[in-house]
Each structure stands twice: as C-alpha cells, then as structure tokens.
Amino acid sequence: MADKYDVVVVGAGPGGYVAAIKAAQLGLSTACVEEWLDDDGKIRLGGTCLNVGCIPSKALLDSSQKFVEARDHFALHGIGINKPTMDVAAMQARKQKIVDQLTGGITGLFKHNGVTAVQGRGKVLAGCKVEVTDKDGKVSVLEAGNIVIAAGSEPVPIPPAPVDNDYIVDSTGALEFTEVPGRLGVIGAGVIGLELGSVWARLGSEVVMLEALDELLPMMDAQIAKESGKIFRKQGLDIRLSTRVTGAEVKDGKVEVKFTTADGEHVELFDKLIVSVGRRPRTEDLLATDSGVTLDERGFIYVNDYCATEAPHVYAVGDVVRGPMLAHKGMEEGVMVAERIAGKPAQLNYDCIPSVIYTHPEVAAVGKTEQELKSDGTAYKAGVFPFAASGRALAANDTDGMVKILADAETDRVLGCHIVGPSAADLVQQIVIAMEFGSSSEDLALTVFGHPTLSEAVHEAALAVHGHAIHIA
Numbered sequence: 001m002a003d004k005y006d007v008v009v010v011g012a013g014p015g016g017y018v019a020a021i022k023a024a025q026l027g028l029s030t031a032c033v034e035e036w037l038d039d040d041g042k043i044r045l046g047g048t049c050l051n052v053g054c055i056p057s058k059a060l061l062d063s064s065q066k067f068v069e070a071r072d073h074f075a076l077h078g079i080g081i082n083k084p085t086m087d088v089a090a091m092q093a094r095k096q097k098i099v100d101q102l103t104g105g106i107t108g109l110f111k112h113n114g115v116t117a118v119q120g121r122g123k124v125l126a127g128c129k130v131e132v133t134d135k136d137g138k139v140s141v142l143e144a145g146n147i148v149i150a151a152g153s154e155p156v157p158i159p160p161a162p163v164d165n166d167y168i169v170d171s172t173g174a175l176e177f178t179e180v181p182g183r184l185g186v187i188g189a190g191v192i193g194l195e196l197g198s199v200w201a202r203l204g205s206e207v208v209m210l211e212a213l214d215e216l217l218p219m220m221d222a223q224i225a226k227e228s229g230k231i232f233r234k235q236g237l238d239i240r241l242s243t244r245v246t247g248a249e250v251k252d253g254k255v256e257v258k259f260t261t262a263d264g265e266h267v268e269l270f271d272k273l274i275v276s277v278g279r280r281p282r283t284e285d286l287l288a289t290d291s292g293v294t295l296d297e298r299g300f301i302y303v304n305d306y307c308a309t310e311a312p313h314v315y316a317v318g319d320v321v322r323g324p325m326l327a328h329k330g331m332e333e334g335v336m337v338a339e340r341i342a343g344k345p346a347q348l349n350y351d352c353i354p355s356v357i358y359t360h361p362e363v364a365a366v367g368k369t370e371q372e373l374k375s376d377g378t379a380y381k382a383g384v385f386p387f388a389a390s391g392r393a394l395a396a397n398d399t400d401g402m403v404k405i406l407a408d409a410e411t412d413r414v415l416g417c418h419i420v421g422p423s424a425a426d427l428v429q430q431i432v433i434a435m436e437f438g439s440s441s442e443d444l445a446l447t448v449f450g451h452p453t454l455s456e457a458v459h460e461a462a463l464a465v466h467g468h469a470i471h472i473a
C-alpha cells in the first residue's frame with residue numbers, strides 16, 4: 001500500500017524545506033522528497049541555496065573581503081602585518097564546513113518537527129500522487145492530501161560557451177576553484193556574475209565581465225546601478241557592456257573567447273570562464289502529462305497569487321514559479337502555502353521583497369525604482385544621502401555609495417528604497433519593515449536613530465525627501 005501524507009513536498013531547497021517544516025508544525029503529516037545525494041550516497045537537504053548558492057557564495061565573499069581588508073585597509077588603521085597570503089584550499093574547506101553544518105541542520109530540523117525525508121526523484125502524478133524513483137532505481141508512490149512543488153532552478157546554458165566543469169564553468173564550478181585564476185572571464189554581469197567575479201578579483205584575478213546588455217543591472221534603480229558600476233570598476237572589475245559572446249573554446253590550457261562589440265569581432269584568452277547568464281525553472285520530467293499542472297509561457301509552473309497551480313491541492317513555490325529567484329521569496333511562499341493548506345488565510349506581499357547583491361559595498365533594493373515610478377506616471381519625491389557624509393561610514397573607511405528613498409508625492413507613503421553602500425542588505429530591511437507597515441517618509445524622518453550608525457544614512461535620506469537632511473549641504 002502507498003504511504004500517505006497530508007502534505008508531500010517535492011524539493012528540499014528553501015522553498016520546500018520551509019514549507020515542509022511549517023506544515024509539520026501545523027500538525028500535518030509531511031514528507032519531503034529530495035533527489036540530491038552527498039558523496040556518501042545519503043540524501044542532502046538545503047537545495048541550491050545551502051549547497052551551491054547563497055551560503056557558499058557568501059562564505060567566499062566574506063573570506064575574500066577579509067583578505068582585501070588585510071591587504072588594503074589594515075595599514076590605514078595603523079595595523080601592521082606581513083603581506084597577507086590566501087590559502088585557497090583552507091578558504092574552500094571553511095566554506096564546505098559551513099555548508100555541511102547548515103545542510104545537516106535541516107536534517108535535524110526535519111527530525112525535530114517530524115518531517116519524513118524521502119530520497120529520490122519525484123514526479124507529480126494525477127490525483128495528488130507523487131512517484132518517487134530512488135538512487136537505486138526503485139519506484140514507489142506517495143499519496144498526498146496536498147502537494148507542494150519546490151523543484152527550484154538550474155543555470156541557463158548557452159550554446160557559444162558549453163560548460164565543461166573544468167575551464168568553462170557555471171556558478172557551481174566557480175565556487176570550487178582550487179586556485180586563483182590569473183585571468184577570469186565572466187559571461188553576464190548580473191547578480192551572480194558580479195558576486196563571483198568579485199570573489200576572485202579580490203584574490204588577484206584580472207576579471208573581465210562580458211555583458212550583452214547595454215546597461216548594467218537594468219532591474220535596479222538607474223542612479224544606484226550607475227553608482228554601483230562606478231564603484232565596481234574602481235575596484236578593478238573590467239565590465240564591458242554591449243558585448244556578445246559568440247564562441248568559447250579550450251586550447252592549450254586557456255579558454256579562447258570570441259565576442260562582438262560595436263567595434264567588431266574580438267578574441268581574448270582566459271584561464272577560466274564563468275557562464276552566469278541566468279537561471280531557469282527545473283521542470284524536466286517533473287510532471288506527468290495528466291497531472292493537471294501547467295506551465296506559463298516562460299516555462300515556470302503556472303500559479304495564482306497564493307501559489308496554487310491549476311491542479312486541485314497542488315501548489316508550487318520558489319524558483320520554479322514566477323517572481324524573483326530569491327531564497328527568502330521561496331521561503332515565505334512555503335510558509336504561505338503550508339498555512340493555506342492548514343486552512344489559514346495567509347498571503348504574501350510581493351511588493352515588499354528585498355533584493356541584494358552581496359558585493360562590497362552591497363547593493364540592496366525594495367519597492368519601486370525611480371524609472372518605474374516615472375513610467376507608471378506616479379508623482380514621487382526622492383531623498384538621497386551619500387555615505388561620504390556619514391560619520392560612521394567615515395570611521396569605518398567605507399564611504400562609497402548612497403541611500404535613496406522614494407515616496408509618493410501626495411501621500412508621502414514610502415514606495416521604494418535603493419542603496420549601494422556598507423551593510424546595504426541590513427539597512428534596506430528597515431525600509432522593508434517600514435513599507436510593510438505603510439509608513440510615510442515623515443514617519444522615518446521623525447524616528448530616532450542611534451548615533452553614530454550607518455542607519456543614520458536611512459534617516460537622513462528620509463529627511464532629504466522633505467529637503468531637510470541635516471548633515472549635508
């Protein structure tokens with residue numbers, strides 16, 4: 001007889017494992033099917049985010065930034081050290097230890113909450129059933145009261161630069177380099193390309209970013225994107241826009257990359273090439289033809305505002321559905337779906353999802369950009385405050401960037417915030433909370449901020465919306 005659960009989740013990334021834990025916490029019998037295996041052939045939880053995404057990339061970003069601080073900043077603080085060196089193997093071992101600790105932690109959370117982890121590849125069948133093929137090819141079927149699909153995403157391959165996992169790598173391979181490449185090409189100057197390019201540039205690679213678009217970070221507020229580009233270039237990232245890669249071939253231990261620009265065709269040699277041109281939903285062999293679950297025109301699983309698919313009692317969350325491909329977006333969708341299955345009227349405010357690029361300085365945003373407000377025809381006021389005028393940023397020798405707040409011209413309600421600067425990821429969260437509570441920029445301006453903090457830049461930007469910033473002429 002088939003095993004039966006109130007909820008069967010397919011995929012144990014942030015969308016899936018959070019949905020599973022929440023469902024179990026709400027008293028629902030829950031299984032989570034995951035195909036990922038570790039080197040010992042055991043089920044590995046955590047998905048892209050914990051294994052080859054958010055966490056390992058941040059571990060390497062933090063290590064490489066500490067190296068830069070030791071190399072370029074310590075002397076300024078009066079700290080004398082010998083020339084710092086980087087042991088890449090030790091850096092990678094530290095990264096792996098963090099990944100193992102966190103993925104093991106999810107196993108512990110499943111046990112604690114009573115979630116059954118099922119190893120295997122899940123396929124959604126008609127009638128709320130999930131077929132599971134385990135690592136040995138054994139097939140079983142789980143019966144479910146409800147299904148949550150959280151199969152995530154995978155890197156988009158491009159024909160001119162096929163990944164060989166040696167010289168030409170995707171984001172996963174770029175997290176595994178065992179030595180610092182002398183010359184590193186990066187196809188795509190998006191979030192992942194900038195983060196991974198920054199890691200290796202900080203450690204000494206000459207990094208060339210080849211971006212087909214004629215604009216850097218078009219999804220960000222244009223002023224912040226322009227400022228970020230200036231800062232990244234000052235740090236040595238050679239970002240080339242309007243540059244289309246037409247071929248990449250490994251020859252004599254180098255990657256020969258062909259690309260076109262307005263000047264014509266070019267060929268350059270690199271030691272490694274990262275392909276980071278985006279990610280696509282992972283739906284191959286996931287749905288039986290009669291499952292009732294449909295895809296949208298871009299290949300994502302079609303869902304409504306509450307993550308319900310077109311098949312009754314089947315939901316989908318995270319990267320496999322529309323919206324930003326961000327771990328926290330998937331997690332909150334997982335919570336919402338579990339609560340709705342348990343009969344609660346949960347919903348998610350998609351207007352208040354922060355996004356961050358974890359470069360140094362960080363780039364962070366929530367809500368509308370200035371260009372979106374212009375094209376919507378919304379009358380708005382903007383307040384900008386540069387970190388160069390922040391006492392705390394100066395004390396930390398970290399003065400690049402600015403905070404920008406956008407508010408409705410009529411109601412003063414905060415509509416967006418865009419930051420490039422130190423701790424931007426944490427600072428923007430203050431505005432996420434403010435927006436969630438429907439704050440006006442005056443509410444922020446009337447709030448007391450501790451001194452001296454980087455947060456004061458948020459306060460001053462809110463004051464600037466009304467033309468009254470204190471610490472800038």
Ligand code: FAD
Nearest residue numbers: 011013014015047048049053054122152318319325326327
């Ligand atoms: P995933 O994390 O992709 O998990 C899906 C899981 O489902 C996987 O474990 C997969 O093995 C499993 N699976 C798929 N199909 C099946 C099947 N048929 N049967 C069984 N199991 C299946 N986001 C952020 O918010 N912040 C960051 O800093 C950040 N950094 C990133 C850095 C990099 C290098 C990358 C690549 C991504 C980063 N992301 C970041 C994005 C983030 O990783 C994803 O948004 C997030 O992992 C999506 O979660 P998910 O649960 O939808 O899917």
